[in-house]
Amino acid sequence: MDTLRTRAEVEKIARFLDADTERLAFLAALPASEVRRFREQVAAGLFDNQPEMLDRIAKATKLVPTSIAATISQKALGPKLAARVAGRLEPARAADIIEKLPIGFVADSCAHLDPRRVRDLVERLHEDTVVRIGVVLAKKGDYITMGRFVGHLSDSALRRILDQVADDVVLHVGFFVDMPERLDHIVGLMAPDKLADVVRAASDGALWAEALTVANLVGEQRRAEMAGLAARQDTEQLDALVRAVHRDHLWEALLPLVALLDDADRRAVAVLPSLQAWEILADVVRAVVATGLWSQFLPLVDVLPEKSRQLVAESAGALDDTDLDRMAVAVQEQDLWDAVIPLVELMDDTAKERVFALEAFQVQDEASEQHEERGAKPDPEPDPQQDPQQGP
Template identity: 55%
Template sequence: MDALRGRAETLKLARLLDVEPQQLAFLEELPADDVRLFRESAVAALFDEDPALLDRIAGVTKLLPAAVAAGIAQKALGPRLAAALAGRLEPARAADIIDKLPVDFTARCCHHVDPRRIAGIMGRLDDDIVVRIALVLAERGDHLTMGRFVGHLRDSALKGILPQLAETTLLRTGFVIDHPERLGHIVELLDDQRISAVIEAAADHGLWPEAIAVAGMAAGEQRARIASLTAAQPEGRLDSLIRATAEQDLWESLLPIVSLLSEDELRAVAALPALRDPAVLGGLVHGVVGTGLWGDFLPLVGVLPPSARRVVAGVAGALDDAGLDALARGVDKEGLWDLVLPLIELMSDAVRERVLALRSFQERAAG
């Protein structure tokens, strides 16, 4: 998931710093957790600047009726300063003022609000206001701001919002959610028909990376549910998933999801045309060598058509000694020799001799 998480964190940081994401693309090469920590430090640097001034303004605001404060916020402060001020008010007072503001103005403020203050404010807003704000943000395509807020919403608000959002909006918002630990519960609120529609949208709109990321962030039971509903999709749609994964080298993110499938579902995936393409299979093997995901990969190999298994054996057999040793050690660590031995049988005599001569294989034989 690290590559996709890094991509999402870079988008969120670009929004925070008000720069184009392309200017920060180099950050995608760094660990996603490091980028997240940097973003959190940037939040503190940006929103904690001159808090005394904002606190003085907030103190004056407390003396005014909520309707008057709302009028001043809208006509004199503007969205950026109003959002900064909301972050210095008591959450209940901020909610009272928001209740008197036009929803369109509040939605523009959401873009600028201190992320650390969101939970307290959202918890005090009526569901009706929250739903209307969310729909304005969705209409604007402001998925990054929605991603900041969605993890803080009550189920009652989510149940009013989710049915009204386009499937592409659900994907793009889930991809950049600030609290991924909530994503599994949000998915649980969607029925199978809606999740299938989201999967269809991922195929139709080139959003497979977002869909893979959302599935990966969902909790165990919901992740397995998404995997199963994806495996039930038509062949052409599934084939586009495999090809998108190959083109963007996202095997590290997809294979743990594939590993959750039943044997029948796994056979449906193994029969896809894309998994008979030597270029796709070659990239897949090299991706597994780089990530060590043998436990997720070998069950799929076991149900591939014979011609595809021979391609996998050929690619694996062409690895250098270090690559073969990494394969053997990974298999040994996971206790997967029963799955890999049939693959070794498909290799040439020369490659089999190399495998048998590996120190890791010798250690296994001695054990």
């Protein structure tokens, strides 16, 4: 998930700086929280250090009727400069001017508005205006700007926008949402049929990164619902999802969703052709070792076909000493040896010996022996002097 959130933050910074994302590729290695903090600093630097001319224009705007101020904004300033001036006005005054402007012009201006002023403006705009802006932004494909706004919209406005935009818009905007804590509530406003259509849009448009982002940001109940809807897509679409995750190294975003599937859906995923390929299974094993997601991965392993289980065992047995030890430690900490031992049994003798020699395995083996010894001890003889109705 951090990979996806970082990617979204980098694209937002690129928009602010009017730069190609390739020039900001060095940010991809940083945690999403740090990249977001940097984006906020970039925004503050851009909007706090504006020419004094903007303040003079803002003061002059207060001296004329709103209709004239709107005309000046449209004819003389243009969308970018008008947005910068709006950021210098009192929110109520800016909202009054916006109501007098063509929606297309307002939508173009929104991309250049100080993100810190969005909430104050949205709260003062008529709902009809907000809805029309949202629909125009969706048609323009300006999902980054929509992502800044949606967290501040009322439920009524959100429902109206959701009814008027294409299903894939939900995924695009969810990927860029600035207030991810609101996403579960927003998705909850959709009818079940609409949510199913959104999940299908991920398959139809190969929007796997966007869908994984949204699914991992909503609450567990809706996450499980989205995971189940995705698992019921046809084999070709699910295979495309697995291969996209493999290509972009997104197992950390997918495996927690697979773990939420019911038995039937998990079995449908387990028999995918892509999960019978050595390179993909070896990649997922390495990812699980790196992330410690054994409790999310093992339920899928349990229902994999025999050939695939064998490949998983071989992949685990081929890990270098460091990763093999990391695997054992994670399994020990999560108390998953009962689920892992069947995989160890599928390894060749050399791999088995390496596992058995690991310190974490030795600790587990000793604990098991002690447990068996305690279980084998007979119950102590009752004390004939003690009343059985009384405790010891």
